[in-house]
Amino acid sequence: MPTSEGHPVALITGITGQDGSYLTEFLLQKGYHVHGIVRRASSFNTGRIDHLYQDPHVSGTRMQLHYGDLTDATRLGELIERIQPDELYNLAAQSHVKVSFDMPLYTADVVAVGALRLLEAVRDAQQRIGRKIKFYQASSSEMFGMVQETPQTETTPFYPRSPYSCAKLYAHWQTINYREAYDLFACCGILFNHESPRRGETFVTRKITRTATRIKLGLVDKLYLGNIDARRDWGYAGDYVEAMWLMLQQERPDDFVIATNETHSVREFLDEVFGHLDLNWQDHVAIDPAYYRPAEVDLLIGDYAKAERLLGWKPKITFRDLARMMTDADMKLAEQELKLRPK
Numbered sequence: 001m002p003t004s005e006g007h008p009v010a011l012i013t014g015i016t017g018q019d020g021s022y023l024t025e026f027l028l029q030k031g032y033h034v035h036g037i038v039r040r041a042s043s044f045n046t047g048r049i050d051h052l053y054q055d056p057h058v059s060g061t062r063m064q065l066h067y068g069d070l071t072d073a074t075r076l077g078e079l080i081e082r083i084q085p086d087e088l089y090n091l092a093a094q095s096h097v098k099v100s101f102d103m104p105l106y107t108a109d110v111v112a113v114g115a116l117r118l119l120e121a122v123r124d125a126q127q128r129i130g131r132k133i134k135f136y137q138a139s140s141s142e143m144f145g146m147v148q149e150t151p152q153t154e155t156t157p158f159y160p161r162s163p164y165s166c167a168k169l170y171a172h173w174q175t176i177n178y179r180e181a182y183d184l185f186a187c188c189g190i191l192f193n194h195e196s197p198r199r200g201e202t203f204v205t206r207k208i209t210r211t212a213t214r215i216k217l218g219l220v221d222k223l224y225l226g227n228i229d230a231r232r233d234w235g236y237a238g239d240y241v242e243a244m245w246l247m248l249q250q251e252r253p254d255d256f257v258i259a260t261n262e263t264h265s266v267r268e269f270l271d272e273v274f275g276h277l278d279l280n281w282q283d284h285v286a287i288d289p290a291y292y293r294p295a296e297v298d299l300l301i302g303d304y305a306k307a308e309r310l311l312g313w314k315p316k317i318t319f320r321d322l323a324r325m326m327t328d329a330d331m332k333l334a335e336q337e338l339k340l341r342p343k
């Protein structure tokens with residue numbers, strides 16, 4: 001299954017996630033043949049990419065899904081060998097920071113060793129097929145953790161504060177090590193928080209937009225949150241997947257911070273969302289310490305100057321527009337829920 005009819009071939013792990021869905025849309029528009037690795041689950045987990053699905057029986061199909069898991073090295077090796085992608089995007093992860101404190105070993109297996117399994121499979125497949133497979137690793141601003149300097153750049157020292165970020169840091173350094181030791185074309189995108197209407201519902205922005213819109217329609221009363229003083233650099237996922245692709249189109253592999261260079265507190269996000277709905281969040285939000293983390297990352301703000309200079313990339317969607325886009329999308333879901341609710 002090598003490069004198909006002149007179309008460049010991409011393989012995406014985590015294709016069913018927020019970023020996987022936007023990246024698939026982006027690559028299909030660029031003319032790619034996109035393969036994605038999907039975990040087997042007892043119910044469908046492809047909701048974010050169903051609108052992109054193409055019937056494999058129809059000729060000219062440019063999107064194909066394959067069962068696989070980052071914990072299964074044999075399967076990863078077999079898929080890479082068979083698909084022979086030009087570009088491999090490793091987006092799969094147990095990506096929830098709070099959950100990583102509950103499941104540190106699983107998180108390390110998927111996020112840290114999972115990336116290493118892929119790097120080994122790529123190194124092996126390259127030797128056999130005699131050409132490069134470009135590799136993208138989804139690194140995270142969480143690796144900066146306890147802040148050493150602001151804004152954070154590619155040279156800011158890391159200080160991870162969770163099992164998730166420790167695992168991401170391992171994957172980050174392994175990716176760099178494989179680039180230096182084996183001449184892999186491997187890039188790390190150090191992406192700051194990025195959100196969208198497709199964001200998982202347990203991340204704070206989506207939890208807020210989902211619950212605030214349900215409060216507006218009288219479907220629930222309260223929104224329970226943890227540390228609302230935390231500050232993040234929030235951008236739009238649709239903007240960020242373009243940066244992933246741009247990194248793999250350069251002459252030389254390198255690592256880049258992708259961010260907006262703005263920081264906002266969870267409180268400010270509440271202001272935007274509840275304000276947009278003509279509500280006062282202080283009337284509806286309660287603090288539940290169950291959502292506090294054993295160790296917190298207080299402040300993230302990223303400097304994307306290197307990406308702007310070398311990739312020509314900069315963010316397009318502002319903080320306010322992002323909050324409104326997510327609120328408007330969730331209002332539609334809340335309206336549907338209200339219609340379907342038994343009277």
Ligand code: NAP
Nearest residue numbers: 014016017018019069070091092093095138140191193194
């Ligand atoms: P997401 O929505 O949580 O998606 C994660 C994806 O990984 C899903 O497709 C999930 O499959 C898959 N996955 C989880 N465990 C797996 C396993 N054992 N084997 C194979 N696939 C597995 O995450 P995202 O927001 O799109 O983020 C994409 C990547 O960027 C992640 O690596 C994340 O850690 C990293 N990142 C995200 C941000 C951000 O702000 N969004 C910032 C920096 C870095 P299911 O659909 O079956 O669960």
Ligand code: G4F
Nearest residue numbers: 095097140141142192193202203204205225226227230291
């Ligand atoms: O939305 P969050 O869960 O995102 P977090 O922890 O920053 O991680 C996300 O961004 C990372 C990039 O920096 C990614 F690598 C990672 O995969 C993920 O996508 O929490 C944001 C902040 C935290 O400080 C948290 O303590 O919001 C605070 N928060 C307050 N109440 C809450 C809640 N977070 C969640 N999830 N749920 C709450 O009720």
